[in-house]
Amino acid sequence: MTGAEGGTNAAAVTEDDAFHERLTALAERQIEAGEIRGMAATDPVNLPMIRHWTDAIGDANPLYTDPEAAADGVHGEIVAPPAMIQVWTMPGVNRGGKQVSTPVDDVLRTLDENGYTGVVATNCEQTYHRYLRLGERTVPATRFTGLSGPKRTALGEGYFVTWDVTWYSGDEPVARMLFRVLKFRPREREEDPPKAAPYPLRPAVNRDTEFFWEGVAKGELRIQKCADCGELRHPPGPVCPSCRSAGRTHVVATGEGEVYSYVVHHHPPVPGRETPFVVAVVELPEGVRLVGNVLECEPSEVGIGMPVRVTYRQMDDELILPMWVPREA
Structure with a gap:
């Protein structure tokens, strides 16, 4: 590689290669079974939070909020909507308290520090094993599962980062989520978008759709x-x-x-x-x-x-x- 007109800067390429190797090493870091567990939910599953969530979503199912209807229902008591699973362990706005660093955090932080500051969610797939009941306290276990890149996209060059979260109640897994984001370097306005690329916004196709x-x-x-x-x-x-x-x-x-x-x-x-x-x-x-x-x-x-x-x-x-x-x- 040369520095001639239209050529590529060899030092820049070397720097990019070194960054890619460092990022790959972070993604491949082995973790012990006990290390993937995050902090337990601050609060147990509770009716006020369920009411707030169902009101915001517009879910009027009485099995989630009405004690009498729930007692006569299939569960025999109030249960939490399965799609609420993330709510119970989300950190606060100020991310107060002790935080558990995972390989996902390390990879995302490294991408941020190297200019890949843009982010867009591309996939979210959730699997529910059973309903949560009032008083249960969940614990998330996060595991890094994939790194793909660098790739050229219409948003800019970026990496697709994938991880799994499994929520436990005690030692029992109750739900699982695959989540994938694109972390990208925002494209300069004068830069032309890539040509002849596959259409990037693809619908989620599953058994329901x-x-x-x-x-x-x-x-x-x-x-x-x-x-x-x-x-x-x-x-x-x-x-x-x-x-x-x-x-x-x-x-x-x-x-x-x-x-x-x-x-x-x-x-x-x-x-x-x-x-x-x-x-x-x-x-x-x-x-x-x-x-x-x-x-x-x-x-x-x-x-x-x-x-x-x-x-x-x-x-x-x-x-x-x-x-x-x-x-x-």
């Missing part, structure tokens, strides 16, 4: 339907919110609807998209609402009640996304 994306690939807009009470719901889920049945099927929507609400996105930049663009909530005659981009018209032409129809756009070699266009287009 795979039927929807299989339909998209076939040009069908599929809506989940309860196999027992017949209620349609979107986004898809494992359990009917009306009758609590786990039986599922689907219907194919007409593909037409009206703009129920929308925003025009100007900033920050979004990988793979040119701003400004419209993100709309579209209400279907079937009674559900879907989120998607509105294309083939100026953002100023979009309005509440605008008739639209679905269209399918090939984003890269593998990904097709449903979007919306004016019905007369």
